[in-house]
Amino acid sequence: MPQAAREVTASYDAVVVGAGFSGLYMLHRLRMMGLTARVFEAGSGVGGTWYWNRYPGARVDIVSQEYSYSFSPELEDEWQWSEKYAPQEELLRYANHVADRFGLRGDVQFNTRVLSQVFDEGTGRWTVTTDAGDVVSARYCIMATGCLSVPKDIDILGADRFKGQVYRTSSWPEGLDLTGKTVAVIGTGSSAIQAIPLIAQQAKHLTVYQRTPNFSLPAHNAPADPAVAADWKANRAERRAGARAQGFGQLFIDECDKNAADFTPAERRQIMEARWAKGGFALGGSFADLVFDKSVNDEVSEFVREKIRSIVKDPALAEKLAPKNHPLFTKRPCVDSGYFDTYNRDNVALVDLTTTPIQTITEDGIRTADGERVFDVIVFAIGFDAMTGALNAVDIRGRGGQSLKEKWADGPTTYLGLMVAGFPNLFVITGPGSPSVLSNMMVSIEQHVDWISDCLAYLGERQLGLIEASPKAEADWVAHVNEVGDTTLYPLANSWYMGANVPGKPRVFMPYIGGVPVYREKCDEVAANGYDGCNLSAAGGA
Numbered sequence: 001m002p003q004a005a006r007e008v009t010a011s012y013d014a015v016v017v018g019a020g021f022s023g024l025y026m027l028h029r030l031r032m033m034g035l036t037a038r039v040f041e042a043g044s045g046v047g048g049t050w051y052w053n054r055y056p057g058a059r060v061d062i063v064s065q066e067y068s069y070s071f072s073p074e075l076e077d078e079w080q081w082s083e084k085y086a087p088q089e090e091l092l093r094y095a096n097h098v099a100d101r102f103g104l105r106g107d108v109q110f111n112t113r114v115l116s117q118v119f120d121e122g123t124g125r126w127t128v129t130t131d132a133g134d135v136v137s138a139r140y141c142i143m144a145t146g147c148l149s150v151p152k153d154i155d156i157l158g159a160d161r162f163k164g165q166v167y168r169t170s171s172w173p174e175g176l177d178l179t180g181k182t183v184a185v186i187g188t189g190s191s192a193i194q195a196i197p198l199i200a201q202q203a204k205h206l207t208v209y210q211r212t213p214n215f216s217l218p219a220h221n222a223p224a225d226p227a228v229a230a231d232w233k234a235n236r237a238e239r240r241a242g243a244r245a246q247g248f249g250q251l252f253i254d255e256c257d258k259n260a261a262d263f264t265p266a267e268r269r270q271i272m273e274a275r276w277a278k279g280g281f282a283l284g285g286s287f288a289d290l291v292f293d294k295s296v297n298d299e300v301s302e303f304v305r306e307k308i309r310s311i312v313k314d315p316a317l318a319e320k321l322a323p324k325n326h327p328l329f330t331k332r333p334c335v336d337s338g339y340f341d342t343y344n345r346d347n348v349a350l351v352d353l354t355t356t357p358i359q360t361i362t363e364d365g366i367r368t369a370d371g372e373r374v375f376d377v378i379v380f381a382i383g384f385d386a387m388t389g390a391l392n393a394v395d396i397r398g399r400g401g402q403s404l405k406e407k408w409a410d411g412p413t414t415y416l417g418l419m420v421a422g423f424p425n426l427f428v429i430t431g432p433g434s435p436s437v438l439s440n441m442m443v444s445i446e447q448h449v450d451w452i453s454d455c456l457a458y459l460g461e462r463q464l465g466l467i468e469a470s471p472k473a474e475a476d477w478v479a480h481v482n483e484v485g486d487t488t489l490y491p492l493a494n495s496w497y498m499g500a501n502v503p504g505k506p507r508v509f510m511p512y513i514g515g516v517p518v519y520r521e522k523c524d525e526v527a528a529n530g531y532d533g534c535n536l537s538a539a540g541g542a
Contacts (some may be wrong), residue, residue: 006135008127012036014456015117015128015138017394019108020048021095022429022445023144025069028102029453033460038138039108040130046108047095048146050088055169055191055381056198058088061335063252063280064224065232067442068094070240075101077233081224085280085335109134116395117141119424124465126425139465142427142452143391147437150389152382152502156186158361162378169195169381178202178377184366186358187381188214193334195381197342207349207373209358209366212494213323215304216334220279247515249435249443253285260287260296272303280335283328291329291488291513301328311340320352326493332437385502387432387510388412398423411499411508413478415469415533416523418448424468427452432510433481437497439516447516451523455531466537473533485509 014030016023019041030037043051060067064081079097082090099105112132119126126141128134151170167176169191183203185192188210200206232239243251260268275282289296305322312318321340342348356368365374388408396404399422407413407422414420417434418427429448430436436444459467490497490509499505512519526532
């Protein structure tokens with residue numbers, strides 16, 4: 001039946017797509033404003049990323065204390081993290097605790113995937129259709145679909161021929177035991193780097209198929225430090241404000257405001273050693289020009305390669321694991337617990353696909369240029385269609401029936417990463433064109449949700465029905481995002497930041513690298529000037 005002929009069964013002020021950390025906070029804010037809302041979630045529970053990614057070793061790469069909501073002091077007081085870097089299970093418990101504490105579940109419809117969102121220019125409302133048969137009307141559509149939520153297609157010849165067990169890190173079954181199994185892992189991105197040490201401990205033998213060696217930094221994970229929690233509690237407002245003032249939205253990185261040349265070689269080495277010992281992304285704050293000056297990046301990159309060589313006992317293997325084809329931090333570095341040391345185990349082998357590429361997957365295993373290896377299990381850890389994948393998975397149609405996917409055929413265009421010209425009353429949380437994945441996502445999520453909430457309040461107070469980005473404002477913002485990105489080393493890497501990991505996807509630098517405080521200032525300025533760059537009107541169901 002054509003969609004236009006289907007009967008609308010319910011009407012809301014807002015529909016939110018996704019019940020991860022952004023969707024939950026958005027729902028809470030909408031409720032506090034007295035607006036009606038419905039959240040559609042494809043999973044059977046809340047948590048988003050932390051609902052779906054249950055592979056061994058899955059954990060956050062930002063220190064737990066900072067990777068948490070700040071909107072409720074009471075929530076902060078009652079929740080205690082158990083580890084420096086929270087594991088997936090704890091993050092999922094946290095999401096469920098938030099949903100229960102604020103009574104959010106009643107407005108979330110689980111096991112429901114949104115298929116289409118169509119804007120009606122006559123009524124100024126969106127018609128949202130789901131795979132569960134829902135057809136609902138909403139004034140606003142808010143996409144809280146996440147940046148890393150649509151896995152890449154498996155693009156390896158013969159992938160459907162293998163007769164053994166096949167798993168993906170992005171949809172790992174609970175309770176899976178690989179003890180005694182001969183296992184292959186294809187991919188060495190963040191998910192694989194977290195999972196490989198634990199799979200190696202279970203498996204009879206593990207072979208890792210490496211397409212691109214990645215930089216990985218030690219987590220130095222440990223039980224949560226009570227002194228850190230106490231300090232955070234006593235100085236919460238100051239700590240939160242400090243994080244928002246950091247370019248990456250993280251206090252832990254402790255960004256240096258001096259260039260590498262301001263230090264002697266010995267001082268630079270001392271700084272790098274101290275930050276390596278601190279672990280995580282701390283090394284990223286070493287020097288202000290780290291992602292701008294290739295020679296500086298080369299020095300820090302070589303420092304990390306030296307660390308890899310010191311850990312991996314086989315020199316030839318260490319060289320295969322040491323990244324040389326992209327500057328450090330131009331791909332999101334991994335934060336690991338024993339990844340490189342895993343290759344010292346007798347039951348672990350590496351296949352370098354740059355020299356021995358996969359020819360095909362067979363019924364029994366994987367054939368490369370140097371022969372076939374037989375496996376019981378193949379694990380695909382091949383990454384995500386980042387930032388745009390989840391948005392393009394929904395048939396979103398704005399003015400004149402224009403498809404968002406078609407509009408973005410040459411790369412995503414947004415105004416502030418929040419709105420898209422030609423798609424009125426459609427908002428995106430942490431979308432392309434915002435700091436998003438280059439920041440502490442919790443800081444960016446809260447900033448976006450707060451901005452959207454304030455925008456909706458502004459419209460309501462003035463009885464305005466529509467807001468949409470102007471084509472010029474969108475074009476100017478996209479040009480600015482590209483201009484800032486081009487001053488950095490990021491375009492030198494074939495990363496998912498650039499969409500380069502998905503065949504046929506336009507090669508465009510998607511996040512905004514100008515920094516969290518600069519971006520926040522711009523967003524606040526737009527709002528203070530009556531949503532400058534947007535067209536506002538009372539038309540359409542005002």
